[in-house]
Amino acid sequence: MADKSLNKTELVAKIAASTGQSQATVDSVLGGLFDALAESVGSGTKVSIPGWLAVERSHRAARTGRNPQTGATIEIPAGYSVKVTAGSKLKAAAK
Structure with missing residues (x-):
């Protein structure tokens, strides 16, 4: 890092x-x-800046998870998250 x-x-x-x-x-x-x-x-x-980055909303399906403290199963509702993808110029700058 x-x-x-x-x-x-x-x-x-x-x-x-x-x-x-x-x-x-x-x-x-x-x-x-x-x-x-x-x-x-x-x-x-979706917002795209060619060569630099793309930002879009992605859907996450509902799923079953576990409470790490108790081990009990919990239902995690469906929701949205943000996906950011690096473009070729940004990837080249990171090398």
């Missing part, structure tokens, strides 16, 4: 420095991106 991380504030500062835009502008654009992703994925629309 990587022991380094980049939080949103650091990401905004890095993007602002490389693009010459103000941090407020970059923060606003990132906020808009995240809002659009949440709205699209919430409605079941």
